[in-house]
Amino acid sequence: MKAAIITIGDEILIGQITDTNSVWIARQLNDLGIVVGEMVSISDDPDHIRITLDRLIGRYKLLLMTGGLGPTKDDLTKQTLAAYFGGRLVMDDEILHDIEDFFKARGRKIIESNRMQAMIPDTCEAFPNHHGTAPGMWFEKDDTILISMPGVPYEMKGIMVDYTIPRLKELFKFPEVVHKVIMTQGVPESYLAEMIRNWESNLPACVKLAYLPRPGIVRLRLTVTGKCVKESKVILDKLINELSGIISVHIFGFDDEQLEKVLGRELRERKLGLAVAESCTGGNIAHLITSVPGSSDYFRGSMVAYHNEIKSDILDVQQSSLNEFGAVSQSVAEQMVMGVMKSFGAETGIATTGIAGPGGGTTEKPIGTTWISVAYGDNIYSEEFHFGGTRERIIEQASITALNLLRRLVIGTL
């Protein structure tokens, strides 16, 4: 089965917001074995919606659409769909009831534009929205199914998980595709490709490899299709085993598991606490760690020390080291990690100190120069890095690299 994803909204086309709905929906469909043939973003304009539907209906069996359903005047999608699928808007009492409950539960006053969101085309089936007011709508035409959902990501996700996906599973038996993603850290894409070239050349015909880079990380995705699917477990186990023989220390996990989650699991299993002292990463490492539910089991806390006086006053970094070696130095990074572990009573620690730019670079220490220290008990490892790119990218790469160094120190592969 092939699907297309349509996102609607002028705010996407003028570059005001990033469309994150398409990627999320694509992942869900992919897991079901539905191939996404294309994603398209168009304006909330009746003509453009009609032209796009004319082009895609019949060509794809499934169309998932988000956006254009807000309570304000500039949202025209519902009216357009009602006309396209030959229906008229009628009040749906159950949906109205849901919307009224939604406001009651939050102690908020309902207004007329909210109530109007219960007006639904009579040619569709409405799906309740438990996280907002615009319901989902399921239409069928010429053997194509179209599901319209609100553009607010967590409202759309709720409708997908509660209604759209279960309904699709009910209606169709999906062909099988098996994916396995190998997560690597610390080696750029082209180097990695060179390291595993022979292995890649010998992949079975029904297995495809894709390189998926993001800052600091390269994901290797193996896709098994066709007749191999039945034996995919055996095939993938063998391939991953071979790959581990070549790049084992660079592999930190599988299937899009985040590094902060993998590190957290290693710490939890060993009952170790973690404290972080951040200078150039400015809180991003703590933010990544605490984005994982349950991180309070091992995360003690973090200190962002943006000034030298804070480094010396609170983290006990010696003023003489700051003077002699500068804030971006091995000596300061190591004192920072020891200081924060002591303050927070943690068995493991991470410290970063570097120049994220765009200011502050020198010939000796250009922008991107970063010292990272990780420690596990008395065992300290420090390394100097030269990250490239923008401030944002340098912060991201330094954070990811630091998390992985601690992971490797804790499991004993550093």
Next chain:
Amino acid sequence: MKAAIITIGDEILIGQITDTNSVWIARQLNDLGIVVGEMVSISDDPDHIRITLDRLIGRYKLLLMTGGLGPTKDDLTKQTLAAYFGGRLVMDDEILHDIEDFFKARGRKIIESNRMQAMIPDTCEAFPNHHGTAPGMWFEKDDTILISMPGVPYEMKGIMVDYTIPRLKELFKFPEVVHKVIMTQGVPESYLAEMIRNWESNLPACVKLAYLPRPGIVRLRLTVTGKCVKESKVILDKLINELSGIISVHIFGFDDEQLEKVLGRELRERKLGLAVAESCTGGNIAHLITSVPGSSDYFRGSMVAYHNEIKSDILDVQQSSLNEFGAVSQSVAEQMVMGVMKSFGAETGIATTGIAGPGGGTTEKPIGTTWISVAYGDNIYSEEFHFGGTRERIIEQASITALNLLRRLVIGTL
């Protein structure tokens, strides 16, 4: 002039990466007055690329394409474009020289697949890539221009800024469109729409309003077109002046300026230092603040206190308060902000303590319950919030709300 944006890559269609290139390109085009009619993501498949080009060439005058140009085997776009525009791949010596320099400057070894990136269709003009190895390519056919650029965002941005945009400006005189975005915090979209309904109804015909919500923030975009453009400054000044009369305290800035940047400016102007104590936001406030270049001028540092013992040991929160009121309480938030301001010697402070979920909620204090305290000298303001949505969304809303509360306290509108 109308444009379409094409992003290429299986990793987008299977939901492995979010396409952030389209939004960035759209914003640049929009600033030039070029209307983006659609964005489409397709696979790195020669047939699909050809079909899409057939559909869009002639319909749009300008096509911007990213992706599919990597050094690995699964990138087929360059070959497809060479065939489509009737050329063959030849070695471009200048580009080869650039690529060799790129590796030399980074002290990295060049490999054959990197060198092959200098093979360019002889029917296009190549644009150097100063941040990577795949050059940009400018093609023309049937009065349509197609510019192919690499998919790595900062490489694409470099080519856009250095070559694509200047070349477009050289070739065309763009019609004028004027946008003004009003940034608001603290009022949900539907409430805001209700508050400004009368004002909205009286907008001139050549001015359009759009509501652009994101967690904690609603942006109001005014677009002036047609004959009004000449007087747009007068028209916009008048409209914003009227709007300020209705929702002034909720407006924190204009034109997508981030709250963390606005707060930073207010602090810098007043020569005030800032310290942050984070519990539920877990480092995200520090991360937002330090994402602004030059934030070291006012940001002293942050303490992420994820455990009660850290709150009492390092931030001097009284154990009796933790016992009596719990960690998520006004008393603890206020002691946290006072403690961190003292430790870091800062004149202003922010503290957050709350339940981000998915665990930890109770009937009395459900998930999303958050106390925020902000302080400026001896002046402390505290408020309890009930944020909705996922862990990520609660963290984001709490962070944004905290930044705005401190901004309002500092400028005297709280």
